[in-house]
Every structure is written in C-alpha cells, then in structure tokens.
C-alpha cells in the first residue's frame with residue numbers, strides 16, 4: 001500500500017517537473033527568437049484584425065517591436081485601447097529609459113466589426129483617407145463554435161466573420177496594397193479546415209447548424225480564398241499566404257463550456273501543452289516580415305514551414321465558385 005502511494009506521489013511530482021520544464025524550455029526558445037530583427041519593419045504599415053486579444057495581440061506586439069506602424073482593427077474600442085496601452089507599457093519596460101535607443105513603431109486603434117459589412121466599408125473608407133500605404137494585411141480575427149447567430153447582413157456568424165468580412169476587407173484594401181507593393185497578405189486559418197466542406201446549398205446554415213462544421217468550413221474558406229487570390233495577384237508583387245498557428249491558449253474557446261470540475265485539469269493541460277500566444281504568433285510574424293519568403297504566394301504554413309494541404313483545400317473549381325458567390329454575398333459583383 002505504502003509503496004503504491006509513494007510511487008503515485010513520485011509520478012505526480014515527476015510529471016509536474018516535466019510539465020514545468022516544458023514550459024521553461026518553451027519560453028526560453030521564444031525569448032531567443034524575439035531578440036532578432038528589431039527594426040526590420042521600420043517604415044512599414046501593418047493592419048491586424050482582432051489585434052486586441054490572443055494571436056493578434058501577440059503579432060501586434062512583435063511587429064511593433066520591429067518598428068512597424070501597426071493598425072489594430074478591432075470591434076470593441078475600449079478593449080482595443082486597453083490592449084494598445086498595455087502593449088506600449090510592455091515595450092517601454094523592455095526598451096528601458098533611453099529614448100534614442102527606441103526602435104519601436106506605433107500603434108493605431110480603429111473600429112472594425114467584421115460581422116457588419118457597413119462597418120467594414122466605413123473602416124476601409126477611413127483607412128484609405130488616412131493611410132498613404134499598407135504593406136501588410138493580416139486577416140487574423142476569428143470566432144469559434146459560437147451558438148447559431150447571424151451577422152448584421154444575415155450571414156451565419158462564423159462564415160460571416162472569418163471569411164466574408166475579411167473577403168470584403170481585402171477587396172477594398174487591394175488597391176492600396178498594390179500601390180504599396182511589394183506587399184503581403186497573411187491569412188490565419190486552422191488545421192480544423194480538414195473537417196469542413198463548402199456546402200454551397202446552405203452557406204448560411206439555415207437548414208441545419210453544426211457549430212464545429214461551420215468553424216471548419218470558414219477555415220477551409222480562408223484557404224480557398226488565399227489560393228484564388230494568389231492566382232489573381234500573380235505579377236503584382238502582392239503575395240498572400242495562409243497559416244495554421246497550432247493549438248494556442250487564447251480567448252478563442254469562449255463559447256465552449258467546460259464543466260467546473262474538469263476546469264482545473266483543462267487549465268493544467270492547456271498550460272503544459274498549448275502554445276502561448278507569443279509562440280502561436282510566430283508563423284504570422286514570419287509571413288508578415290521575413291525576407292526569406294519574399295515572392296512566395298498561395299502557400300500554407302505551420303511552424304514557419306510550408307505544409308501540404310488536403311485535395312479539397314486546393315480544388316480550383318471550388319475556390320473560384322466560392323470567390324464568385326462571396327462577391328455576390330458581400331455586394332461587390334462587377
């Protein structure tokens with residue numbers, strides 16, 4: 001009996017130490033990566049959607065440190081201003097008191113609700129008036145497995161925000177991106193695209209709603225959109241690539257109910273095994289800033305490396321049909 005108890009205690013202790021070691025090593029690797037390339041983005045303007053939280057916030061922090069002018073496109077001004085204030089303070093602490101040593105860029109908060117085409121249009125109108133250039137657009141904002149809801153324009157919420165809102169946003173900013181070439185578009189998708197399909201007969205899920213399917217469908221749409229856009233942008237020096245960040249500890253799971261009793265276990269597992277936002281943001285940062293991928297377009301990345309896609313994500317006919325229908329849905333058909 002006593003032996004079993006001691007063995008269990010030792011196993012628990014060993015497990016705890018191992019988890020802590022994993023965390024420690026992880027954050028060390030992250031610090032090392034974060035020490036390079038300051039100033040790489042000086043003079044460049046970057047727009048990040050959903051930049052107040054999770055991956056978007058971590059991406060903003062790093063590109064800001066690299067000297068970029070970072071526009072945070074966020075649906076809630078108060079949350080965005082709070083995040084911007086925090087990012088500025090973190091930067092000041094990291095940079096120290098010498099103002100001449102400061103290489104960092106600046107943060108600009110702008111309201112953008114991707115669940116409203118009116119908001120997307122107003123946002124772009126203002127941005128086009130105020131910004132002489134746009135070097136990088138990062139379509140990062142996303143919503144995950146929410147209960148059934150519709151956007152202001154009647155689209156299923158996940159398809160509406162994750163795909164259609166960004167579709168219109170990109171369309172309206174494409175002229176500025178082309179004028180700022182070489183420029184880049186970065187699309188944040190997810191490995192969960194594998195469980196989706198573009199079911200053209202019910203894009204608004206009015207016949208039936210499956211929240212996991214709809215998330216996966218929206219993330220598959222992100223990839224098909226990237227591939228079709230890359231084809232259309234050939235020869236313009238505007239590139240577009242798509243990525244999956246891995247599993248990252250963010251606010252994305254806000255609509256998932258975890259039973260109270262399981263919560264501590266979930267927190268432990270996610271602390272040990274999920275990426276931190278700064279780790280998860282590495283591929284977004286890489287695609288937005290690295291000279292290594294200059295000229296690369298239409299590709300899918302994970303952990304800063306190109307990855308293979310399933311056949312359904314490289315289907316050109318589906319990509320074109322989705323493009324055409326999206327144009328009709330957001331009202332830009334020429």
Ligand SMILES: NC(=O)c1ccc[n+]([C@@H]2O[C@H](COP(=O)([O-])OP(=O)(O)OC[C@H]3O[C@@H](n4cnc5c(N)ncnc54)[C@H](OP(=O)(O)O)[C@@H]3O)[C@@H](O)[C@H]2O)c1
Nearest residue numbers: 050053054055075113114115141142190247248250251252
């Ligand atoms: N976390 C992961 O494990 C994981 C895995 C694969 C892919 N991803 C993708 O990573 C991206 C970022 O997610 P995250 O994990 O960083 O989650 P997060 O912490 O929840 O951040 C999502 C961001 O999107 C914003 N957003 C949601 N609806 C919006 C709308 N209608 N208009 C404008 N902004 C809106 C949120 O704004 P509020 O703060 O105002 O709600 C928030 O800033 C998403 O595209 C997600 O699909 C994440």
Ligand SMILES: *[C@@H]1O[C@H](CO)[C@@H](O)[C@H](O)[C@H]1NC(C)=O
Nearest residue numbers: 195196210211212213214216
């Ligand atoms: C919902 O969709 C997911 C992903 O496509 C699938 O695995 C699951 O079986 C579906 N659930 C129902 C109830 O149809």
Ligand SMILES: *[C@@H]1O[C@H](CO)[C@@H](O)[C@H](O)[C@H]1NC(C)=O
Nearest residue numbers: 178181182234235236237238
């Ligand atoms: C793209 O970039 C190359 C190399 O900088 C340049 O020669 C070419 O004119 C550019 N093309 C366009 C359409 O801007």
